[in-house]
Amino acid sequence: MTDAARALDAIGTPARRRILELVAPHERSVRELTDELDMTQSAVSQHLKVLRDAGLVAVRAEGTRRLYRVDLDQLAQVRAWVDGFWDDVLAAFAQHVTDTSPGADTGTNTEEHR
Amino acid sequence: MTDAARALDAIGTPARRRILELVAPHERSVRELTDELDMTQSAVSQHLKVLRDAGLVAVRAEGTRRLYRVDLDQLAQVRAWVDGFWDDVLAAFAQHVTDTSPGADTGTNTEEHR
């Protein structure tokens, strides 16, 4: 499985997306996350493990606490994956236009949705 | 569940991502997808239903065939979701820089990963 695939699997569940949303603004401890996430500490740790394996979050030890933060590198892979479709679909659309109306509308704006 | 959440759940499984990848360049029939995807036609149809409900693909009937294509609107929601983290994390990073090195480095490039 590629990095992007692992990352996409990881964010494919609401609980983990919620964790990412909590961690994005600033790093948080497992305890803080548990308090805010109607779940056991065990469940939170298990989700964090998946996110760690996917490279989406990074950890930092401070005393007995572990502070989690978002790691931008893997998030970049997710962006790249989504952008891949974007480009493919827009390219196909542009092709369709040139096929159906030959010689017209060469100024197709492939960034219209961006 | 929001549109973005539904879309992210839908792409959270390898089989459906593979379908999206096949459909992205140009529309395809269910038969074509089944031939290429070591799966039953039934399984393909079920995945397509999930993608349809998530708004990620659109259908077009042509005779007895159903031609599927990617729908850009929901894909835009996915992009927006990812970009949300991006902005949060970069903002937090910028805040950290100004906190730890006051009066220095005001030219922080928040687009370095983009």
Place this chain on the structure above:
DNA sequence: GCTAATCATTAGCCATGACTGATGCAGCAC
């Protein structure tokens, strides 16, 4: 040393969902 707090990991339970096979339905050819 002991105790408390924080977190990871394990074992086990249960719900969800991914899949197959069967059936039903619509459109086309004859």
Place this chain on the structure above:
DNA sequence: GTGCTGCATCAGTCATGGCTAATGATTAGC
């Protein structure tokens, strides 16, 4: 009409994964 093709949907099975409870490891404070 009959038959065939392409697809959706239903019913049922099985594996996956998300969850809790319990336990273990580590660190801090006493």
